[in-house]
Amino acid sequence: MTAAHSPHPFDAARFAEFLRLHHLPARAEVRSLDDYWAALTWEEREDTGLEPETLAARYAEFLALDGQPDGERALLSLDVLRGRDKSGAPERYDLRFVPGDVVCLVGPTGAGKSRLLADIECLAQGDTPTGRQVLINGVPPGDAERFSGESGLVAQISQNMNFVIDLPVGEFLHMHAESRALTDPAPVVDQVLRAAVAMAGEPFDADTQVTQLSGGQSRALMIADAAFLSPKPVVLIDEIENAGVDRRAALDLFVRKGKIVLLSTHDPLLALSGSRRLVIRHGAVQDVITPGPEEQTMIAHLVEIDARLADLRARLRNGERISSFPA
Numbered sequence: 001m002t003a004a005h006s007p008h009p010f011d012a013a014r015f016a017e018f019l020r021l022h023h024l025p026a027r028a029e030v031r032s033l034d035d036y037w038a039a040l041t042w043e044e045r046e047d048t049g050l051e052p053e054t055l056a057a058r059y060a061e062f063l064a065l066d067g068q069p070d071g072e073r074a075l076l077s078l079d080v081l082r083g084r085d086k087s088g089a090p091e092r093y094d095l096r097f098v099p100g101d102v103v104c105l106v107g108p109t110g111a112g113k114s115r116l117l118a119d120i121e122c123l124a125q126g127d128t129p130t131g132r133q134v135l136i137n138g139v140p141p142g143d144a145e146r147f148s149g150e151s152g153l154v155a156q157i158s159q160n161m162n163f164v165i166d167l168p169v170g171e172f173l174h175m176h177a178e179s180r181a182l183t184d185p186a187p188v189v190d191q192v193l194r195a196a197v198a199m200a201g202e203p204f205d206a207d208t209q210v211t212q213l214s215g216g217q218s219r220a221l222m223i224a225d226a227a228f229l230s231p232k233p234v235v236l237i238d239e240i241e242n243a244g245v246d247r248r249a250a251l252d253l254f255v256r257k258g259k260i261v262l263l264s265t266h267d268p269l270l271a272l273s274g275s276r277r278l279v280i281r282h283g284a285v286q287d288v289i290t291p292g293p294e295e296q297t298m299i300a301h302l303v304e305i306d307a308r309l310a311d312l313r314a315r316l317r318n319g320e321r322i323s324s325f326p327a
């Protein structure tokens with residue numbers, strides 16, 4: 001690590017602030033990152049969990065974002081610093097999410113999946129039952145960002161979407177596109193509508209009233225809207241499995257848009273589809289699993305089974321009598 005890593009002259013006060021925010025050991029009178037690293041004991045270096053290069057990268061990130069107004073920040077990372085489980089025992093993992101991450105939350109009913117999503121939604125600062133702390137681009141969000149009513153970072157899609165206004169779908173999407181000051185909203189609106197219809201089991205069109213949409217259709221619409229029209233870089237999804245939504249297509253949409261997606265699920269296909277899955281138990285993250293090649297292979301089987309189940313569902317819905325399991 002050399003001074004060449006940082007384009008900025010070394011500012012001791014800002015570096016001290018960086019150390020404080022990242023819970024790193026303080027060191028007075030250091031004049032560079034090299035100095036700082038050299039001043040740490042072996043044990044302290046181990047405890048940071050960092051290498052000199054990762055320390056330099058985090059500090060560069062901090063400098064790049066420090067001082068910019070909250071609203072203008074691009075989201076580079078979202079950290080959830082460990083809290084405690086339902087018995088008060090410390091959680092084992094700090095979590096870092098970056099754009100394009102699709103992370104699934106699995107665990108028994110009541111384990112705390114929705115709580116983790118809620119901690120992110122309110123950008124918790126040690127003030128929720130879990131004691132977790134959320135960092136945006138490595139630093140705690142300002143009060144304006146936290147309490148502005150609607151967080152500018154996080155979109156939430158839940159099991160029950162209630163529309164407060166009744167409009168045709170097309171008009172609803174146009175309004176949303178115009179609120180984003182798009183000069184030519186029509187193609188985007190069309191794209192959202194096509195993606196939503198492709199995802200929902202049953203078709204609908206621009207003239208369908210939003211209040212007439214089924215649960216699956218409205219969730220598909222909100223997912224496509226969040227992917228194409230919403231500027232919010234983080235999308236939280238609380239259990240979409242029973243929604244009649246093509247779940248894999250929905251996830252792909254978000255990955256292509258570079259969003260951070262956290263998805264609570266009891267659905268095996270979805271649970272295996274994330275780039276990581278968090279096992280939640282007794283109010284805390286107990287394990288972080290990256291799917292291996294065996295699980296990747298299993299996804300192909302599950303997609304096949306899923307198609308057969310979808311076929312069966314459609315036939316039952318049409319009132320058919322079933323004499324054998326679809327081939």
Ligand SMILES: Nc1ncnc2c1ncn2[C@@H]1O[C@H](COP(=O)(O)OP(=O)(O)OP(=O)(O)O)[C@@H](O)[C@H]1O
Nearest residue numbers: 084085086108109110111112113114115129130283
């Ligand atoms: N670390 C914690 N400390 C204290 N209370 C917690 C903690 N984690 C979760 N809880 C509480 O436990 C209850 C159940 O949690 P939650 O609703 O998040 O479970 P869930 O996994 O989403 O369940 P389901 O699968 O049924 O939706 C909630 O009241 C929640 O606030």
